[in-house]
Amino acid sequence: MPPTNPARRRALTDAAIALLASSGVHGLTHRAVEKEADLPSGTASNYFRNREALLVAAAERIIELHHADTDRAVDRSVEQPATLADLLTESLLTAATTLRDRYLAIFELQLEAVRRPALATALAGLWDAAAQVTAGQHDKLGLVPPRERIHSLITLYEGALFTLVTAPPESVDRDTVQALVRSILDGCGPQQ
Numbered sequence: 001m002p003p004t005n006p007a008r009r010r011a012l013t014d015a016a017i018a019l020l021a022s023s024g025v026h027g028l029t030h031r032a033v034e035k036e037a038d039l040p041s042g043t044a045s046n047y048f049r050n051r052e053a054l055l056v057a058a059a060e061r062i063i064e065l066h067h068a069d070t071d072r073a074v075d076r077s078v079e080q081p082a083t084l085a086d087l088l089t090e091s092l093l094t095a096a097t098t099l100r101d102r103y104l105a106i107f108e109l110q111l112e113a114v115r116r117p118a119l120a121t122a123l124a125g126l127w128d129a130a131a132q133v134t135a136g137q138h139d140k141l142g143l144v145p146p147r148e149r150i151h152s153l154i155t156l157y158e159g160a161l162f163t164l165v166t167a168p169p170e171s172v173d174r175d176t177v178q179a180l181v182r183s184i185l186d187g188c189g190p191q192q
Contacts, residue, residue, distance in 0.1 A: 092181065
């Protein structure tokens, strides 16, 4: 039976996310995770028997963090209604700055998932949830574009997200993000 210390497991998966962002998928090893988490040798393999299990655990942790962030964002948008342009701008700006490492890790995992079905299955939950939350938020806030254009909106958003997160950090600013958001919304229907 695997160890059940949730704090230690979180420390290991958070270290894996940091390593994915800084060193890429090839830099993710059990030893590197232990060193990053400042835990004894052998700890990571006690929790994650192989590399794929470590990758899946990192993806699951990212999904957990993403759901918590999304819930907070939805609560804020209900309390302080904003336009879709404002919501997307804040989301992209936060992802490309404050949460940059998390999104670099997600992109590493997405590429690796092409070759690892178990990882692809774990990551599918992230995008399925994003689509459901986006549709629900649009309905709740009465936002445009209409529900049937949400898939296009998410696709364009993800492209902008990749561009911003992989750009030199000093090149990402509010004006740049707002210009991208205007282009996304122009492509998806009437701007709000």
